[in-house]
Amino acid sequence: MTFMPNFNRAGDLEAHQLAGLKWTVAHAYDGSPFYRARLDAAGVRPDDIRTLDDMKRLPFTTADDLRDGYPFPLLSVPLTDVVRLHASSGTTGKRKVMTYTGKDISDWANMFARCYEMAGLTREDRVQICVGYGVWTAGVGFQLGCERFGAMAVPVGPGFLDMQCQFLVDFGSTVICCTSSMALLVSEEVRRRGLSDKVRLKKVIYGSERTSDAMREKISAGLGGAELYDIPGMTELYGPGTGLECGAHRGIHYWADYYILEILNPETLEPVAPGELGEMVVTTLAKEAAPLIRYRTRDLTRLLPEPCPCGNPLPRHDRLLGRSDDMIKFRAVNIYPGQIDAVLSYSRGVGSEYQIVLEHRPDGKDHMTVRVERIEGANLSDDERVKKDIVRAIKSQMLVSAEVELVDHGELPRSERKSKRVFDHRFE
Ligand code: ZN
Numbered sequence: 001m002t003f004m005p006n007f008n009r010a011g012d013l014e015a016h017q018l019a020g021l022k023w024t025v026a027h028a029y030d031g032s033p034f035y036r037a038r039l040d041a042a043g044v045r046p047d048d049i050r051t052l053d054d055m056k057r058l059p060f061t062t063a064d065d066l067r068d069g070y071p072f073p074l075l076s077v078p079l080t081d082v083v084r085l086h087a088s089s090g091t092t093g094k095r096k097v098m099t100y101t102g103k104d105i106s107d108w109a110n111m112f113a114r115c116y117e118m119a120g121l122t123r124e125d126r127v128q129i130c131v132g133y134g135v136w137t138a139g140v141g142f143q144l145g146c147e148r149f150g151a152m153a154v155p156v157g158p159g160f161l162d163m164q165c166q167f168l169v170d171f172g173s174t175v176i177c178c179t180s181s182m183a184l185l186v187s188e189e190v191r192r193r194g195l196s197d198k199v200r201l202k203k204v205i206y207g208s209e210r211t212s213d214a215m216r217e218k219i220s221a222g223l224g225g226a227e228l229y230d231i232p233g234m235t236e237l238y239g240p241g242t243g244l245e246c247g248a249h250r251g252i253h254y255w256a257d258y259y260i261l262e263i264l265n266p267e268t269l270e271p272v273a274p275g276e277l278g279e280m281v282v283t284t285l286a287k288e289a290a291p292l293i294r295y296r297t298r299d300l301t302r303l304l305p306e307p308c309p310c311g312n313p314l315p316r317h318d319r320l321l322g323r324s325d326d327m328i329k330f331r332a333v334n335i336y337p338g339q340i341d342a343v344l345s346y347s348r349g350v351g352s353e354y355q356i357v358l359e360h361r362p363d364g365k366d367h368m369t370v371r372v373e374r375i376e377g378a379n380l381s382d383d384e385r386v387k388k389d390i391v392r393a394i395k396s397q398m399l400v401s402a403e404v405e406l407v408d409h410g411e412l413p414r415s416e417r418k419s420k421r422v423f424d425h426r427f428e
Contacts, residue, residue, distance in 0.1 A: 003114035003149070005257045007313070014052060016257055020285025022049050025058070028291050031076035034069055035293065055260065055283060060269070061295045063096065066236070070094045074290040077101055082289050086137045088235040096235050099289040104238070105144070107286055111255050112145020112241035118312070119203055119229045120247055121175060125151040128173035130164060130182055131208075133157050137239025138208070142177045145241055151175075158182055161189050168199045175203045177231075180211040180219065187222025196224060207231040207240055210320070212345045212352035214375050230319055236295060237282055243317075248310035256315050259284045262294070263303055263317075266324035267334070274305040277339060279324040280317070298324045300338045318342070328422060330358065331366055333400050337421050340402075343393045344372055349386040351375050353412040359425045366426055368402040370394070376409045 007013045026046035028035035039045070042059040049055070066073040072085075073096075083102050087095040100108070121127070127146045133139030139157060146153040154171055156163060158178065164186055167173060176186065183204050190199055201223050207230065216228050232252055233240030243254030254261055263278040264271055272278035280297045300323065304316040322338015329335075337356055344354055354372040361367050370390065374383075387404040394402045 001150075003110055003117050004312070005314075007257070013256060017260055017285060018049075018052050020257075021052065021055060021260065021283065022046070024283065024285060024287070024291050024293065025049050027288070028074075028076050028293060032074060032291075034065070034074060035076065035291075038293075052260075055262075055294070058283070058294050060281070061293055063296075063298070066096045067094050071097050072099055072290075073097065074292070075099060076291055077289050085135075086140075086235055086239060087135045089136055098235055098238075100238075101288040103286075104288050107258065108141065108238040108241065109144045109148040111238065111258055112141055113149035114255065115205070115229075115231060115241050115244040116145060116149040116151060118244045118246055118253065119175075119205060119227075121149065121151055121203070123150040125175050125203075126154060126171055126173045127151050127175045127177060128154040128156060128164070128167055128171070130156055130158055130176055130178035130186070137233070137235050141233070141239040141241050142205075161185065165189055165193055165195060168201065169195055172200045174200055175205065176201060177205045179209050180206045180215055181209060182206075183219045183228075184215065184222070187219050191222055199224070201226050203227050203229065205229045205231050205244075207233060210341060210345070210352060212350075213348075214351050232320065234297065234299075236292060236297070237284065238287070245319075246308060246310040246312055248308055250308060250310075251304040251316040251318050253308065253312055253314040253316050258286060259292070261303075261315075261317065263301070266296075266298075266300075266327065272302075274303050277302045277321060277336065277342075300324055300336055319345070326422070328356075328358070328424070330368055330400055333398070335398055335400060339398050340370055340394065343390060343397060344370075347386070347390050347393065349375055349378060349382055350390070350406070351409060355412060355421055355423060357423045357425070360427075368400065369405055370402050371405045371407055371412065373409050373412055374406050378409070 029039055029046050038059045044057050081101050082099045084100045085097055087097045129142045131138040143153050143155055154167055154173055183206050204226050220226050220228055230245040231240050232243050243252045245252050260283045262281040264281050266279040277300055280299045280301055282292055282295050284292045300321045301317045308316055321342045322336050326337050327334055344350055351373040357369040359367055383406050390404045
């Protein structure tokens with residue numbers, strides 16, 4: 001049994017995408033007053049979509065549209081066809097609410113089952129789910145996919161370290177699904193309680209937080225060499241499970257038979273060259289209750305256009321590399337903290353906490369300093385090499401010069417995901 005799509009011949013995927021795109025535009029036009037008004041204003045009728053290239057004519061949808069349409073934004077079916085809703089945890093303004101038909105839920109389960117397949121699970125696996133259950137998409141998504149796939153779900157939720165450790169031993173869980181900070185907590189707790197020999201964990205599927213290579217190595221080492229798989233996902237696009245890092249650990253394969261991913265320059269909204277950083281814009285191909293047409297996620301990443309060494313033909317993108325809202329102009333170049341983030345997360349010898357300091361100096365020029373923490377127990381004699389590597393990587397990937405300052409592990413403030421990382425003193 002496989003949950004992978006069967007597109008053997010060249011052009012199969014594109015034909016499938018075109019059919020899905022046509023269906024989505026017609027469905028949204030007929031079912032949603034919002035989309036009908038938007039498409040009319042853009043002068044596009046469903047019949048105008050004849051090739052995949054025609055999607056360039058479609059108008060964009062944004063998070064503001066979701067807020068304006070609260071409580072049931074983008075609704076394109078009668079409410080009697082809706083069987084569930086989910087909402088984002090939303091920190092500002094109203095939550096993003098998404099509705100699902102029975103088919104939407106089933107499609108999501110298939111996508112998620114595919115994640116477990118890509119991570120190499122079998123029906124023998126026991127999957128301990130340590131993410132939140134509730135109105136958000138996490139817990140129920142992981143569970144639904146696990147049951148569709150046919151492995152055994154052990155639904156625990158986040159926290160409950162006592163119970164997590166007990167279940168790992170008693171139920172012999174082979175996979176845990178969690179945030180990376182939760183994975184770290186579990187690995188430390190397993191070690192502290194001397195349970196390493198009794199735990200059979202092989203895989204960690206983690207998401208929703210930025211995670212450096214250093215942190216990944218720490219989690220894996222703490223769990224007897226468990227393999228890590230990064231899972232992306234957002235409420236607007238079903239939830240988690242719309243792609244997965246593969247066994248080659250070279251980026252994230254995404255399910256291009258369920259949605260089209262465009263990577264656009266956030267300023268011009270034109271496509272960037274393959275492999276360049278840009279904003280993820282998604283268009284769903286089969287979503288009934290709340291379809292997305294060119295939805296601007298504000299998340300930055302890049303396509304990885306080379307074929308993947310794992311052999312799976314589904315396309316890939318890099319891990320998420322920050323938000324397009326955070327753009328900075330520095331010496332006439334547009335840069336994103338996410339680019340620094342990317343450089344650091346692939347750099348050896350440094351952790352995941354960093355700050356970007358911008359200042360105007362007496363030499364009349366703007367300067368950028370990247371302050372980043374050494375890894376725990378770092379050897380100070382490595383400092384010069386570590387700094388030089390990062391300076392070189394920033395120069396080659398972002399075409400700007402920066403200075404790098406290393407500080408001790410734990411010196412920078414620990415903070416939430418949307419913490420302040422950029423300190424711009426240039427105009428003071
Ligand atoms: Zn792969």
